[in-house]
Amino acid sequence: MVTANRPSCRRCHARKVKCSGGMPCSGCLQADKTSECVYPRKARLVKVSEQYIEDLVSENQRLRRSSSRPPNEETAVLAQCPVLAEVPWFVNADSLHTPILVAEASDSAFATRWRQAMSNAQHGHLPRVNFPSDEQLLALSDAECPWPTPARAHLLVRAALNGIGRCYHIIRRSSISQELERTIQNHSQTGLLSKSKLWAVFAIGEIYTTRHSALERGFPGLHYFCKAMNILRIVSERPSVDMVEIQLLLSVYSLFLNRRHAAYSLAGSAVRLATIMGLHLNVPETQMSDAGEREHRNRICWTAYTLDRMWAAKLGYPAAIRGDEIEVDLPSNPVGLDDNASMDFPDRAYSIARIELAQLSGRIIYSIYGHKADTPSLSHRVQDAFSDLRRWLKDLPPSLQIDAPDEGELDPRGRSLHLLFNQLAILATRPILLHVLRAHLEAREQQPDTEANVPASAVALSETCIRCARHSCRLLVDSWMNGTFMIFDFFYTQYLFSATTVLGISTLLGSKDRQIDEEQFEIATCFLEQLRDGGNYAAAEFYQHIEAAMSLMETAKTRLSVHDGNATAIPKDSTTSSSLNAGSLEEASSIMDDYMTAGTALSEPLLQELLDQPLPDLQFIDSSMYLDEQQPE
Structure with missing residues (x-):
């Protein structure tokens, strides 16, 4: 029987029959x-006061007036401080070749924008010349290269597995060990693919076993790398998993050589080969009964995806494949494997966390630095980026979280994850940080004794960028001190350079923590110089950018009166939000804990309050983020 408070469904009501209720009811089910x-929605009558209705109407009218209000003085001031170029940015690295695209998301492009902001003179992009040339590699590929002794070969394989293999699943430990033993016993019977894979592993092993300068003996592993590259002279019509592994290994080593375009191309090629083989799809168990082989296929596909995304983020280029095109299962813990095979697939939680960060990197690059006309406002994109980053951090397993006082004892995999996390947060916010610097310089240019009217929202985002850079710098210093920062490592060197540029800008803004940032900037610059002197190709390029910026920093500090302690990154007349005023931001900065991590920086109440505000609070950035004309080369 239908009760008074439970109406009949529409079908029973139309048929004029009793309805039993439920979802579905018995009549519809039969x-x-x-x-x-x-079921029809019941219209409820709610009593409200007349004053409540009047308040709603008044609030609606106020919002309509504010949405149609012309830009205020604050917006007009910031609109004079553009940051990024709206048109593609090309430089002529060589007059005989096609101009090279410089993506705004790259660290070197940001360093150039920083120099351009500090000086009224035009400063072109410094060309990247610190890498072995194609001619050098071709010459070495045809030269004789002796096979390492068995003891040396075992050492190099272990070093490669403990180095790059700790963070990325590219080769199976058990398989590469077996291939090495077979090759040692009968070198002449080893196939070309196996030899090339071992050459590539030897090259990476040399990187992780060399602790001295490469200036006298040459770059470690370069000869092995060139021999492994011979396999690429013919594009295989029937690719194999071995070929995907080789291209990924060569891609990683290319980064050590600072051949970033080559690394990006090789990773993209590995993705294409994996797609041709169907690695992006689950293979039926009936066609591949070995659980270890199925898991290896899955993980190698995700590694190709991850490296392609990460290399693309470093350069600011598009990725080779969309995430929704990969349907293969995420890494798992396969059952039924023996002890040796089980060691091939450690810590699925770490692998999944890195995959998710790779996905975020693609979204942030495309969102923040994209040029499509139909993209949402920058304020919306920044909010989305921070929401994604905070969600990733919240879902991170406890074993991979950072316990600040114990950062020095942090597992290298956890440190690598958090450095990448910091880098993504920096990518999302450093255009705004540069925007704030431009606003201060423009204000002092117009009237020396005035402060820029920078909204508190921009200050809060800029401070988050700086705090993430501080945390990265501290992680890298700890790694340097405990000996896990390899002299030829590209990844840590790039993170160090990225953090250094942000800290350099912070020293110009004259905040209360300026002295701390100046010390960290000096330490980071010293590390880059030592890495350069040790033969690190990337450090040589990055130090060149820092050296060029340092020549302009003293002049910029004088313009901003930083030496006198008068400049402030938080203007006293900023009134964008009553809850984000100058006093509260300065207080938050003054009580910042020495052990603050990037995660706690993103969880700052002031920043969370900012990101929870309506979007118009950040609209001042949208109209002033782009340069009207292309920058000079």
Whole structure:
């Protein structure tokens, strides 16, 4: 019987029959009409006061007036401080070759924008010349290269597995060990693919076993790398998993050589080969009964995806494949494997966390630095980026979280994850940090004794960028001190350079923590110089950018009166939000803990309050983020 407070579904009501209620009701279930079992929504009468209605009408009118209001003085001031170029940015690295695209998301492009902001003179992009040339590699590929002794070969394989293999699943430990033993026993019977894979592993092993300068003996592993590259002279029509592994290994080593375009191309090629083989799809168990082989296929596909995304983020280029095109299962813990095979697939949680960060990197690059006309406002994109980053951090397993006082004892995999996390947060916010610097310089240019009217929202985002850079710098210093920062490592060197540029800008803004940032900037610059002197190709390029910026920093500090302690990154007349005023931001900065991590920086109440505000609070950035004309080369 239908009660008074439970109406009949629309079908029973139309047929004028009793309805049993429920979802679906018995009548619709028996008639196989469950999709038509819909109940009418009950219109409830709610009593409200007349004053409540008047308040709603008044608030609606106020919002309409504010949405149609012309830009205020604050917006007009910031609109004079553009940051990024709206048109593609090309430089002529060589007059005989096609101009090279410089993506705004790259660290070197940001360093150039920083120099351009500090000086009224035009400063072109410094060309990247610190890498072995194609001619050098071709010459070495045809030269004789002796096979290492068995003891040396075992050492190099272990070093490669403990180095790059700790963070990326590219080769199976058990398989590469077996291939090495077979090759040692009968070198002449080893196939070309196996030899090339071992050459590539030897090259990476040399990187992780060399602790001295490469200036006298040459770059470690370069000869092995060139021999492994011979396999690429013919594009295989029937690719194999071995070929995907080789291209990924060569891609990683290319980064050590600072051949970033080559690394990006090789990673993209590995993705294409994996797609041709169907690695992006789950293979039926009936066609591949070995659980270890199935898991290796899955993980190698995700590694190709991850490296392609990460290399693309470093350069600011598009990725080779969309995430929704990969349907293969995420890394798992396969059952039924023996002890040796089980060691091939450690810590699925770490692998999944890195995959998710790789996905975020692609979204942030495309969102923040994209040029499509139909993209949402920058304020919306920044909010989305921070929401994604905070969600990733919240879902991170406890074993991979950072316990600040114990950062020095942090597992290298956890440190690598958090450095990448920091880098993504920096990528999302450093255009705004540069925007704030431009605003201060422009204000002092117009009237020396005035402060820029920078909204508190921009200050809060800029401070988050700086705090993430501080945390990265501290992690890298700890790694340097405990000996896990390899002299030829590209990844840590790039993170160090990225943090150094942000800290350099912070020293110009004259905040209360300026002295701390100046010390960290000096330490980071010293590390880059030592890495350069040790033969690190990337450090040589990055130090050149820092050296060029340092020649302009003293002049910029004088313009901003930083030496006198008068400049402030938080203007006293900033009134964008009553809850984000100058006093509260300065207080938050003054009580910042020495052990603050990037995660706690993103969880700052002031920043969370900012990101929870309506979007118009950040609209001042949208109209002033782009340069009207292309920058000079």
